[in-house]
Amino acid sequence: MKAVAIRTFGPPEGLAVIDLPAPTPAAGQVLIETEAIGVGGVDALIRSGALASYGFEEGHILGSEVAGTVTAVGDGVAASWVGRRVWAFTGVGGGYVESAIAPVEEVVPLPANISPADAVTLGNSGVVAHFGLAHAHFVPGESVLVRGAAGSIGITTVQLAARGGADAVAVTTSSAERGDRLRELGATHVLDRSGDGGEDAPAGYDVVIDIIAGADMPAFFDKLNPNGRMVAVGIVGGPPPAGFGMRMFEAFRKSMSFATFSADTVPEPGRRAVRTEQFAAAGRGELHTVVHELLPLEQAVLAHQKMDTGEVFGRIVLTP
Structure with missing residues (x-):
């Protein structure tokens, strides 16, 4: 089968299409003929080498979520899974392939009226958005700022906050066109990437969901209301500056909170x-x-080039 692996860490051109033997599911696993593969921000971070200290090595196969049809099962897995349309989490790798292996406990049947591409756009992002808001103790009537709202996590967070009764849902994004699209999804205020703009935007927010992190994170922490909560659900912009902790203590009397959130902590x-x-x-x-x-699996390099230039609104999906 065809797969996409990291030949060399760095720019997208370091990715390579390789041939691998077709896998066989072990006990507790299923084999999925992939129809859609999600391309996420963490894939770009791993590819760049930024997460090499976490054990990622050259030769790693990217991808964490796929959708398709179960074609075989390992010992201990019900044969009734065969032939079912499913979404699956493959772990922090192993998704950019024509046939994917996943533990059966990380496989979810798909309803007939959702496409494989939609499933991999929502599967992981929706969980992060849902539990990220819960981690921030968001309640109806509060104001929410979503930093980096143009990706699939941000788009889902905007919708969940609006559906959950937020008093205001502000977003940061890079263009007026993207802002208009986010308004259609539930945003009430559109800010630029620095958090400025929108004359009628709230002066402060009860909740900030940050997908970017990076050097500008402290400026968004400063936008919290007293008793406000900021939750970092991504680090696509890299870690915050070393002095970020001091920024929090400088605001001691406002009782503001900062937390990180990873879906790995949810049972x-x-x-x-x-x-x-x-x-x-x-x-x-x-x-x-x-x-x-939608791009063919063989065009994973192009998919990552588009990710790196920041032109993606939503999610790019690879199709074998």
């Missing part, structure tokens, strides 16, 4: 329940996914 039954509900909501048209573009 599998909780993730499964949310994904099942969100897939159903998407099938009913109540939750919208945005697929930026």
